[in-house]
Amino acid sequence: MMSKLGRGQKDKVQQFMAITGASEKVALQALKASDWHLEGAFDIFYSQPQIRAVTDTTHLEELYKRYRDPDVDMILVEGISLLCNDLQVDPQDIVMLVLSWHMKAATMCEFSCQEFIGGLQSLGVDSIPKLREKLPSLRNELRDEHKFREIYNFAFSWAREKGQKPLALDTALGMWRLLFSEKHWPLVEHWCQFLQVRHNKAISRDTWSQLLEFVKTIDPQLSNYDEEGAWPYLIDEFVEYLTENGIVPSRK
Amino acid sequence: MNSQSQSQSQRRKNFKIEAFKHKVELDPKYAERTWKVLEHAIHEIYNNNASRLSFEELYRSAYNMVLHKYGDKLYSGLVATMTAHLNKIAKSVESAQGGLFLEKLNHKWADHNKALQMIRDILMYMDRSYVPTSHKTPVHELGLNLWRDHIIHSPNIQARLQDTLLDLVQRERTGDVINRGLMRNITKMLMDLGSSVYQDDFEKPFLDVSASFYSGESQQFIECCDCGSYLKKAERRLNEEMERVSHYLDAKTEVKITSVVEREMIANHMQRLVHMDNSGLVNMLIDDKYDDLSRMYSLFKRVPEGLSTIRDVMTSYLRERGRVLVTDTERLKDPVEFVQCLLNEKDKHDKIISTAFNNDKTFQNALNSSFEYFINLNNRSAEFISLYLDDKLRKGLKGASEEEVEVVLDKVMMLFRYLQEKDVFEKYYKQHLAKRLLSGKTVSDDAERSMIVKLKTECGYQFTSKLEGMFTDMKTSEDTMLDFYAKQSAELGDGPTLAVQILTTGSWPTQPTAACNLPPEILTVCEKFRTYYLGTHSGRRLTWQTNMGTADIKATFGKGHKHELNVSTYQMCVLMLFNSADGLTYREIEQATEIPALDLKRCLQSLACVKGKNVLRKEPMSKDISEEDVFYFNDKFTSKFVKVKIGTVVAQKESEPEKQETRQRVEEDRKPQIEAAIVRIMKSRRVLDHNSIVAEVTKQLQSRFLPNPVVIKKRIESLIEREFLERDKADRKLYRYLA
Numbered sequence: 001m002m003s004k005l006g007r008g009q010k011d012k013v014q015q016f017m018a019i020t021g022a023s024e025k026v027a028l029q030a031l032k033a034s035d036w037h038l039e040g041a042f043d044i045f046y047s048q049p050q051i052r053a054v055t056d057t058t059h060l061e062e063l064y065k066r067y068r069d070p071d072v073d074m075i076l077v078e079g080i081s082l083l084c085n086d087l088q089v090d091p092q093d094i095v096m097l098v099l100s101w102h103m104k105a106a107t108m109c110e111f112s113c114q115e116f117i118g119g120l121q122s123l124g125v126d127s128i129p130k131l132r133e134k135l136p137s138l139r140n141e142l143r144d145e146h147k148f149r150e151i152y153n154f155a156f157s158w159a160r161e162k163g164q165k166p167l168a169l170d171t172a173l174g175m176w177r178l179l180f181s182e183k184h185w186p187l188v189e190h191w192c193q194f195l196q197v198r199h200n201k202a203i204s205r206d207t208w209s210q211l212l213e214f215v216k217t218i219d220p221q222l223s224n225y226d227e228e229g230a231w232p233y234l235i236d237e238f239v240e241y242l243t244e245n246g247i248v249p250s251r252k
Numbered sequence: 253m254n255s256q257s258q259s260q261s262q263r264r265k266n267f268k269i270e271a272f273k274h275k276v277e278l279d280p281k282y283a284e285r286t287w288k289v290l291e292h293a294i295h296e297i298y299n300n301n302a303s304r305l306s307f308e309e310l311y312r313s314a315y316n317m318v319l320h321k322y323g324d325k326l327y328s329g330l331v332a333t334m335t336a337h338l339n340k341i342a343k344s345v346e347s348a349q350g351g352l353f354l355e356k357l358n359h360k361w362a363d364h365n366k367a368l369q370m371i372r373d374i375l376m377y378m379d380r381s382y383v384p385t386s387h388k389t390p391v392h393e394l395g396l397n398l399w400r401d402h403i404i405h406s407p408n409i410q411a412r413l414q415d416t417l418l419d420l421v422q423r424e425r426t427g428d429v430i431n432r433g434l435m436r437n438i439t440k441m442l443m444d445l446g447s448s449v450y451q452d453d454f455e456k457p458f459l460d461v462s463a464s465f466y467s468g469e470s471q472q473f474i475e476c477c478d479c480g481s482y483l484k485k486a487e488r489r490l491n492e493e494m495e496r497v498s499h500y501l502d503a504k505t506e507v508k509i510t511s512v513v514e515r516e517m518i519a520n521h522m523q524r525l526v527h528m529d530n531s532g533l534v535n536m537l538i539d540d541k542y543d544d545l546s547r548m549y550s551l552f553k554r555v556p557e558g559l560s561t562i563r564d565v566m567t568s569y570l571r572e573r574g575r576v577l578v579t580d581t582e583r584l585k586d587p588v589e590f591v592q593c594l595l596n597e598k599d600k601h602d603k604i605i606s607t608a609f610n611n612d613k614t615f616q617n618a619l620n621s622s623f624e625y626f627i628n629l630n631n632r633s634a635e636f637i638s639l640y641l642d643d644k645l646r647k648g649l650k651g652a653s654e655e656e657v658e659v660v661l662d663k664v665m666m667l668f669r670y671l672q673e674k675d676v677f678e679k680y681y682k683q684h685l686a687k688r689l690l691s692g693k694t695v696s697d698d699a700e701r702s703m704i705v706k707l708k709t710e711c712g713y714q715f716t717s718k719l720e721g722m723f724t725d726m727k728t729s730e731d732t733m734l735d736f737y738a739k740q741s742a743e744l745g746d747g748p749t750l751a752v753q754i755l756t757t758g759s760w761p762t763q764p765t766a767a768c769n770l771p772p773e774i775l776t777v778c779e780k781f782r783t784y785y786l787g788t789h790s791g792r793r794l795t796w797q798t799n800m801g802t803a804d805i806k807a808t809f810g811k812g813h814k815h816e817l818n819v820s821t822y823q824m825c826v827l828m829l830f831n832s833a834d835g836l837t838y839r840e841i842e843q844a845t846e847i848p849a850l851d852l853k854r855c856l857q858s859l860a861c862v863k864g865k866n867v868l869r870k871e872p873m874s875k876d877i878s879e880e881d882v883f884y885f886n887d888k889f890t891s892k893f894v895k896v897k898i899g900t901v902v903a904q905k906e907s908e909p910e911k912q913e914t915r916q917r918v919e920e921d922r923k924p925q926i927e928a929a930i931v932r933i934m935k936s937r938r939v940l941d942h943n944s945i946v947a948e949v950t951k952q953l954q955s956r957f958l959p960n961p962v963v964i965k966k967r968i969e970s971l972i973e974r975e976f977l978e979r980d981k982a983d984r985k986l987y988r989y990l991a
Contacts, residue, residue: 165973166973204969204972204973205972205973206969206972206973206979207969210979210984213984228942228943229985230941230942230943230965230984230985232965232969233962233965233966233969236962236965
């Protein structure tokens with residue numbers, strides 16, 4: 001099949017496979033559908049439900065058993081440590097968050113059997129090497145605006161203590177630092193400091209989700225910040241804090 | 253034929269002049285002759301020789317002329333004749349010297365009118381038949397026009413007339429007496445000649461001259477007069493002008509001349525008058541100068557922006573004065589004095605508005621808004637107003653009649669209405685009422701109830717339901733005690749007499765209960781009561797509030813002096829210890845009674861350190877209580893009163909930490925109210941943007957307090973967290989109600 005393609009097209013197929021981790025067959029499908037435009041092909045690929053590549057369930061079960069905790073039918077901290085080791089990633093690496101999102105994991109630092117197996121299936125992988133290959137494309141998903149928002153909001157429930165409604169401050173700070181180094185927000189450190197000094201309490205979901213909107217719409221000099229903008233009060237106080245401390249130009 | 257008809261017509265009874273049915277040629281010479289007759293008559297009339305003339309003859313002459321188509325000749329002859337006469341008259345008037353000028357003019361005018369009337373009568377047929385058809389001016393009007401043109405507008409008369417008239421007015425304004433009757437006749441003459449003649453020849457120049465006169469005079473006055481005197485002068489001038497008009501000017505001139513005076517004397521100097529040092533509006537207000545204020549009001553009312561000028565200056569004065577009052581730290585030391593001061597200010601300005609400002613509603617409103625402004629500048633106003641009421645209801649209104657009580661309470665209600673934080677007032681009022689009720693220190697139950705009714709009318713049932721609950725508890729407690737003693741008298745024997753007030757939690761202000769150790773005699777009877785009470789009310793729980801009770805103790809001092817001491821429960825616990833010991837250290841007392849430290853120190857201070865009430869003696873004799881002190885029963889205590897009151901359960905101004913605490917509780921109480929309002933609003937509106945919610949909530953709660961928008965925002969977020977609301981997915985400024 002590849003032999004019938006022109007040189008440019010062959011290149012595109014190679015690129016596509018390298019970036020998305022998809023198989024040749026999938027790459028050809030997507031590029032044909034997009035009339036050999038690479039960007040269009042990516043759109044098609046990412047918007048379609050994950051193509052179910054053939055995965056061997058037995059392999060997946062073996063894999064699960066490898067990481068499963070001896071006493072509980074869950075993958076816990078040690079298992080995850082091992083997984084990360086196998087994948088050659090740092091457990092703090094943000095790609096683990098993306099992976100957890102795919103798994104629809106309920107709580108950080110643990111995966112249930114269903115979450116683990118179901119997640120890997122939806123990614124179309126059944127082995128560590130295949131998963132390792134997938135990691136770059138998982139990282140790339142953070143560049144997509146919509147996906148980033150979903151992952152960001154997912155992170156809130158995921159990082160929470162079980163049975164708690166708000167997110168503990170320390171965890172929130174850690175998550176924010178992680179997330180906003182990916183999507184660069186110059187004020188993230190100030191935000192964290194502000195919260196430690198002035199708030200020192202858990203973070204509500206509304207504050208969490210509204211912060212992303214704030215980061216996306218308001219410029220770091222706050223020139224387009226509107227007091228009447230129905231921002232959560234913490235964000236209003238943060239603006240005051242920035243102004244008081246001369247970090248942003250004073251407003252009026 | 254004709255002659256027959258002729259004789260027939262002549263035989264008729266009614267005398268009627270009929271036209272000849274055939275043309276009768278009139279000899280032109282006849283017309284000329286007839287005219288001459290009439291001309292002569294006119295001369296005679298003008299020469300005051302009319303008595304010798306025959307009216308019928310002249311009338312018939314004129315009639316004939318018109319009939320025979322000599323109307324033109326007659327009319328033009330009339331014009332010529334009259335004109336000639338008027339020219340002669342003009343010369344005559346012009347030659348008059350000085351003051352006689354006007355008189356002459358007046359005289360000649362009267363003559364002319366008389367003449368004109370006669371001429372008109374004679375020429376009536378012409379007036380009725382010839383004049384309309386040939387579109388000429390009727391005789392009377394003609395006569396006036398000719399007078400106007402040849403006399404009034406004669407070059408040698410016109411200016412002189414105007415000058416003379418204006419000069420006379422000027423003289424009168426500067427104090428001379430002038431001939432008003434003559435003036436009247438002249439102005440009436442001008443009016444008769446046509447209102448434009450009056451206006452152009454007299455009124456306009458009169459108004460101009462008056463304007464510069466008053467402009468000058470007002471400038472002069474304002475340099476040398478104080479405000480009150482100036483206004484008197486202005487009023488006088490105004491009245492003078494009106495009187496002038498009524499005496500010798502046309503009525504329509506009144507409004508024009510008064511507006512000149514108003515403009516020159518008042519409108520142009522308003523700001524300077526109102527702000528005049530030492531005599532302006534503010535000084536008048538301070539010194540209750542009702543007359544001056546009343547005058548200012550009625551004068552300024554006449555000019556645009558006049559009243560609003562007064563009102564604005566009054567408002568800013570009141571606001572500043574009020575601001576000074578409520579921030580005066582000296583005055584704030586005595587809350588009752590402070591409130592009395594406010595009431596006095598209100599009374600004072602109410603009186604000014606009713607006496608001098610005609611009860612003008614806009615001024616009332618300005619007064620109200622000023623008071624509302626400054627009363628709320630001090631966040632202790634609510635507390636102080638409650639303390640004032642407490643003072644009145646505890647002793648101030650003692651002996652007052654029902655009407656006097658109502659008057660005082662109504663006045664305080666007026667101040668209450670100005671409060672923005674009515675919920676703070678409610679908290680304090682409850683506290684103070686509780687103390688009054690429990691210490692039995694209220695001047696009159698009716699007065700208390702009346703106050704509750706007023707608060708209920710103003711703020712609704714919710715505001716007063718708990719207060720009413722307190723009264724109910726007092727009454728029920730009375731009944732309970734009667735029943736208790738009726739049923740238990742045998743068992744109680746000689747023990748101390750107990751009077752229990754059973755307070756329903758929730759109606760009474762919450763006090764942290766600090767248990768203390770009661771003396772055994774008391775404990776016994778208390779337990780008996782508890783058993784009795786829980787016997788009839790089994791589901792309830794009773795907790796003794798030892799920090800709120802009182803006791804009467806009989807004490808015997810040295811030399812057998814007996815006194816009855818009225819003390820608080822804590823004080824009783826301390827004193828009873830001295831039945832078994834003469835001296836006790838602080839720590840021993842503390843241990844035995846378990847009264848909390850702050851209260852214990854206050855308690856011991858009132859027992860040992862107050863002159864005239866020192867039933868205990870302290871070593872060392874310092875003013876403050878230290879934990880090393882030792883206390884002794886003061887054998888040497890004397891008082892000229894048999895009954896000595898040492899209790900300390902009186903409402904007083906809160907200390908700083910107490911105030912902070914109360915404020916905090918108020919803020920806490922506001923949160924659920926704000927949330928309830930938000931939920932109510934969202935339930936009915938379903939979807940609403942942030943600013944609208946804030947506005948609606950503020951509106952709903954403003955009768956109790958002014959909610960802080962930041963607090964409202966926090967409550968909204970709390971409701972989002974608890975999933976009562978959510979943000980709209982598309983527009984983050986919108987909130988949705990979640991059913």
